[in-house]
Amino acid sequence: MPEDTSLTPEEVAERLRIKKNTVYEMIKRGDLPAYRVGRKLRVLSDAVDKYMRKGQAAESPDSLMTAATEGTTAASTFIAPSGSSGAPGGSVAAPVSAAATLSSAGDEWSPPLPGLVLCGQDPLLDILANHLERHPRGTPIFRSHVGSFNGLLALYQGTAHMASAHLWDGDSGQYNIPYVRRLIPGIPTVIIRLVRRMQGFYVAQGNPKNILDWQAFTRSDIRYINRERGCGTRVFLDEKLRQLDIESHRIPGYRKEVFSHLSVASAIARDEADYGLGTERAARQVAQVDFVPLHKEEYHLVVKKEDFVKPLFQSLLEIIRSSEFRAELQGMGGYDLEGLGELVAEI
Numbered sequence: 541m542p543e544d545t546s547l548t549p550e551e552v553a554e555r556l557r558i559k560k561n562t563v564y565e566m567i568k569r570g571d572l573p574a575y576r577v578g579r580k581l582r583v584l585s586d587a588v589d590k591y592m593r594k595g596q597a598a599e600s601p602d603s604l605m606t607a608a609t610e611g612t613t614a615a616s617t618f619i620a621p622s623g624s625s626g627a628p629g630g631s632v633a634a635p636v637s638a639a640a641t642l643s644s645a646g647d648e649w650s651p652p653l654p655g656l657v658l659c660g661q662d663p664l665l666d667i668l669a670n671h672l673e674r675h676p677r678g679t680p681i682f683r684s685h686v687g688s689f690n691g692l693l694a695l696y697q698g699t700a701h702m703a704s705a706h707l708w709d710g711d712s713g714q715y716n717i718p719y720v721r722r723l724i725p726g727i728p729t730v731i732i733r734l735v736r737r738m739q740g741f742y743v744a745q746g747n748p749k750n751i752l753d754w755q756a757f758t759r760s761d762i763r764y765i766n767r768e769r770g771c772g773t774r775v776f777l778d779e780k781l782r783q784l785d786i787e788s789h790r791i792p793g794y795r796k797e798v799f800s801h802l803s804v805a806s807a808i809a810r811d812e813a814d815y816g817l818g819t820e821r822a823a824r825q826v827a828q829v830d831f832v833p834l835h836k837e838e839y840h841l842v843v844k845k846e847d848f849v850k851p852l853f854q855s856l857l858e859i860i861r862s863s864e865f866r867a868e869l870q871g872m873g874g875y876d877l878e879g880l881g882e883l884v885a886e887i
Contacts, residue, residue: 546582555588557809562802562825565663566591569685571800594799655680656852659691660704661771661800662839663821664735664875667868671859677851687771688716692723695842702856704734706772706839710779715838717885724887728845731884732860735839735869736876738820739776741832742805751815752832757786764793765804765813773801773817776837805829821874836876840884857881 547555549563552572556563567574567581572591574583658669658681669681684691684700691703709718720729743751749762756762767774781788788794793813798804801822807813809828823831841860847853859865861881869875 545585547585547588549581549583552583552588556592556806557828558802558806558826566802568666569683571685655682656702657682657684657694657700658702658704659684659686659694659700661685661687662704662737662819663872664869665704667865667872668856668859671862671865672856675855675859677855679852687768687774689719689723689770689772689775692719692842695729695844696724696727701843701847703842704839705842706737706776706837708772708776708779708837710783716840716842717887720842720887724842724844729887730843730845730848731887732841732843732857733838733879733882733884734841734860735880736836736878737839737874738831738833738835738876739773739817739837740820740823740834741815742808742818742823742826742829743815743832744808744811745828745830747830747832749814753834754780754784754786756815757781757784757791760790760792762792762814763812764791764796765807765816766794766797767801767804767817768797768799772837773819776835777817802826819874821872824874838884845886 549560549567552563553560563572563583564581566572567583572583573587574581576582656672656679658665660683665683669683672678672681684694686694688703688705688707691700692705692707694700695703705716705719707716707719709715712718716731720731741751741756743749751762757764766777778788796813798807801818802825804813804816804818805822805826808816809826817834820831820833823829843853843856848857866877866880869877869880
């Protein structure tokens, strides 16, 4: 393979204007396919270009409606447990449909892969998965990097066992409870508190456009970059715009969608947009980006009650409440850990 077609993680970081450790996280999640030359990782230049194009492309309303209707998670990537075979970085492509979860009995649930499927995008879920895999009563965990809305749908449709969520309801001011009732009707669930995270604007270093609060969305001289529909950040934004009576079609850049906080921050660093909404922790990972805090959000884990009473899920709760798990999250920074492991609601 010609040398000029591949990049080192350092070169990828320079091209995307992010930190090298962030590149390794992207490879681990399967966002960037990689391969090894001896003990060195290499990423194809075309893969980086494709990642950037994907971040710039807005997903069409028709495709989103189709995915929501059919209950598919074909765009997601499952991260294989340690030691398993698969693509470089430990990821295996695993499209899952509702039909794939039915056994020969017709209605008996059968997981599409051995182990448990955990939906969500925050890196703390990788730590949680690692702890559960190493637990004496643990099991392999497969990570599905979908947003909160699709995660709850997957839980309802039986293609996932656990889903994280941070869906804010503007009418009640509550997180997740109203959405769990609507998206998982008739199925008793348990909501577990994970962390609180600060949401705010990513802006260029020094905030040269003086972007300070929600009134930024009324300005025509600055460019926004959005998250995909169905993720918690997008739901939060749309609810705030509804409350403030701001018409989204008047916001420059509103229709430009990317699929992670890091992609939003990277677009700001590359001057492809002037501001975007995301969590404080992701802002720390991208050079030349500052953070304007706006709102502290709740980040929860949702589990079916019939599963929650089983020993494996009680082990999960034990891990979440452990001093070891708390210490790792403290080391990562950017999380408010008050109430970690509390039961928020039984629905």
